[in-house]
Amino acid sequence: MGYIIGMVSQKGGAGKSTLARLFARELAKDGFSVKIADLDTQQTTCTDWAADRAEAQIEPEIQVQPFGNIKTALAEAPRFDAYILDGRPHSSQQTLEIAKASDLVVIPTGQTKDDLRPAVKLAHSLADVGISPGKIAFALVKTTNSDSELQAARAYLEQTDYTALEGFVPVSTAYGSAHDAGKAITETSYRTLNEKAERLAQSIIDHLAALTAAKEIA
Ligand SMILES: Nc1ncnc2c1ncn2[C@@H]1O[C@H](COP(=O)(O)OP(=O)(O)O)[C@@H](O)[C@H]1O
Numbered sequence: 373m374g375y376i377i378g379m380v381s382q383k384g385g386a387g388k389s390t391l392a393r394l395f396a397r398e399l400a401k402d403g404f405s406v407k408i409a410d411l412d413t414q415q416t417t418c419t420d421w422a423a424d425r426a427e428a429q430i431e432p433e434i435q436v437q438p439f440g441n442i443k444t445a446l447a448e449a450p451r452f453d454a455y456i457l458d459g460r461p462h463s464s465q466q467t468l469e470i471a472k473a474s475d476l477v478v479i480p481t482g483q484t485k486d487d488l489r490p491a492v493k494l495a496h497s498l499a500d501v502g503i504s505p506g507k508i509a510f511a512l513v514k515t516t517n518s519d520s521e522l523q524a525a526r527a528y529l530e531q532t533d534y535t536a537l538e539g540f541v542p543v544s545t546a547y548g549s550a551h552d553a554g555k556a557i558t559e560t561s562y563r564t565l566n567e568k569a570e571r572l573a574q575s576i577i578d579h580l581a582a583l584t585a586a587k588e589i590a
């Protein structure tokens with residue numbers, strides 16, 4: 373495999389570290405070697421979470437390391453099946469570096485216009501400087517459960533050159549509690565919530581596989 377996946381957004385609290393932990397856990401559970409490079413050295417969300425997870429002895433253990441420098445972080449990448457770059461908000465420079473290094477860039481967004489517009493704007497700003505639109509994807513995170521609102525959000529995203537990933541993760545206190553306990557959002561106490569998160573993770577995996585297949589044909 374050997375994928376590099378970047379989680380980026382201009383906004384803080386959008387769901388970057390949520391997606392990083394979700395994706396890392398789903399792959400690690402299936403026996404892939406995976407590591408999160410925690411590039412948000414102000415928050416170190418994933419780093420602290422991995423310590424909580426290790427302390428609670430939750431399997432599989434997830435490797436996370438904070439890096440102040442993306443070059444240092446990338447030096448480790450070839451050793452893993454999947455290497456996840458968890459970015460910091462409000463940093464156009466770092467976001468671009470992550471996008472350049474990644475096989476797939478995932479931008480979390482809620483379903484409101486307030487969230488969708490800046491997410492699409494960020495994607496445009498990356499495409500403008502040469503990032504292939506094909507490797508930019510949106511993940512609907514922290515949404516409502518309203519079908520009509522989700523459909524409208526999806527329709528908005530589908531007008532763009534980027535991918536709207538299948539699935540969504542609604543706001544739920546159970547997801548927040550899972551994180552507090554060192555768990556990923558597929559490890560809550562509620563099967564339906566876990567299945568929602570699994571679907572989004574699977575859609576990231578499927579999209580990566582499709583991108584790789586396209587690259588091999590080309
Ligand atoms: N679907 C959700 N429901 C409730 N809380 C969530 C959900 N997704 C994420 N959170 C919480 O929102 C906060 C911000 O998410 P996070 O992924 O850390 O954002 P970012 O890394 O983009 O700053 C965290 O406390 C996280 O646990």
Ligand SMILES: [Mg+2]
Nearest residue numbers: 388389412417
């Ligand atoms: Mg974060």
